[in-house]
Amino acid sequence: MENKESLIKIKVLPNAPLFVQGKVELTLADGTTVVKENPHFCRCGASKNKPFCDGSHAKIGFKD
Ligand code: FES
Numbered sequence: 001m002e003n004k005e006s007l008i009k010i011k012v013l014p015n016a017p018l019f020v021q022g023k024v025e026l027t028l029a030d031g032t033t034v035v036k037e038n039p040h041f042c043r044c045g046a047s048k049n050k051p052f053c054d055g056s057h058a059k060i061g062f063k064d
Pocket residue numbers: 016017018041042043044045046047052053054055056057058
């Protein structure tokens with residue numbers, strides 16, 4: 001049985017990015033690997049820093 005404390009928590013923020021709670025290792029499209037703490041992932045498509053949110057969702061009025 002999975003220890004609930006070890007679960008990675010992901011929140012879908014209303015009209016905003018996905019918030020991943022915790023430290024993650026991410027492999028980007030070019031194969032490089034980065035480690036991020038509490039990253040926010042773009043889901044509006046407008047970020048200039050994909051896959052991360054850069055706040056552009058607010059400028060374009062993203063609605064989910
Ligand atoms: S969700 Fe924030 S820039 Fe796309």
